[in-house]
Amino acid sequence: GAGVSQSPSNKVTEKGKDVELRCDPISGHTALYWYRQSLGQGLEFLIYFQGNSAPDKSGLPSDRFSAERTGGSVSTLTIQRTQQEDSAVYLCASSLVAGRQGGVSYEQYFGPGTRLTVT
Amino acid sequence: ELKVEQNPLFLSMQEGKNYTIYCNYSTTSDRLYWYRQDPGKSLESLFVLLSNGAVKQEGRLMASLDTKARLSTLHITAAVHDLSATYFCAIRNAGGTSYGKLTFGQGTILTVHP
Numbered sequence A: 001g002a003g004v005s006q007s008p009s010n011k012v013t014e015k016g017k018d019v020e021l022r023c024d025p026i027s028g029h030t031a032l033y034w035y036r037q038s039l040g041q042g043l044e045f046l047i048y049f050q051g052n053s054a055p056d057k058s059g060l061p062s063d064r065f066s067a068e069r070t071g072g073s074v075s076t077l078t079i080q081r082t083q084q085e086d087s088a089v090y091l092c093a094s095s096l097v098a099g100r101q102g103g104v105s106y107e108q109y110f111g112p113g114t115r116l117t118v119t
Numbered sequence B: 001e002l003k004v005e006q007n008p009l010f011l012s013m014q015e016g017k018n019y020t021i022y023c024n025y026s027t028t029s030d031r032l033y034w035y036r037q038d039p040g041k042s043l044e045s046l047f048v049l050l051s052n053g054a055v056k057q058e059g060r061l062m063a064s065l066d067t068k069a070r071l072s073t074l075h076i077t078a079a080v081h082d083l084s085a086t087y088f089c090a091i092r093n094a095g096g097t098s099y100g101k102l103t104f105g106q107g108t109i110l111t112v113h114p
Helices: none
Strands: A005-007 A010-015 A019-024 A031-036 A042-050 A055-056 A063-068 A073-078 A088-095 A114-118 B004-007 B009-012 B019-025 B031-038 B043-049 B055-058 B059-068 B073-078 B085-093 B102-104 B108-113
Touching: A005 A088, A010 A019, A019 A088, A019 A114, A031 A073, A031 B102, A042 A063, A042 A073, A055 B055, A055 B108, A073 A088, A088 B085, B004 B085, B019 B031, B019 B059, B019 B085, B031 B059, B043 B055, B043 B059, B043 B073
Parallel strands: A010 A114, B009 B108
Antiparallel strands: A005 A019, A019 A073, A031 A042, A031 A088, A042 A055, A063 A073, A088 A114, B004 B019, B019 B073, B031 B043, B031 B085, B055 B059, B059 B073, B085 B102, B085 B108
16 A cells, blocks of 8 residues: 655755645554654654644754644645755654554554755 | 664675674663665664564564663674665654654664675
């Protein structure tokens, strides 16, 4: 079946512009995670959604970053007034539920990522 | 603060040799993952280790977990060029508001040469 998809696959933007990154999770997956992979910081967690709610936004690096999820499905990560340090690969992952439920553990499936370059 | 540390960060190996990548983590977790990443690609899940003493093998790769020492190892046997990639370990948050969140190690860039 279809996996996690992300769009665009590559995005080049000028410093100061806003960008939107999209994640389509696997159908029926209630948990959705955004991670960022950059040269300086490695792979780091940004935000986690359970349904349309975000119980943990602790990884968002500044108030220029925001994310939403609608209909318990598609999520959009928005970066306002982009800076060069925002250049990174943004990975999205989804799982049926977050972690464990009813004694059954559920794994995350990663999308291909969006490579963002801020010039 | 939850920390996951890998070493070495860079590993240059000769084909046919054996080597081990180490992953230490700072707090208990209900599972540990090993991922492979090829350049320009996403993460490919290699192993999920659940309990103390767990050992899993796939081809030339073998992963083990010691939860008491908070240590996992990824052992490479008789390396071949196709194993060249970046390898990440990660632990899963087992509760709280970020249930399921993964914390990653820095990654080990493995290069296998003739």
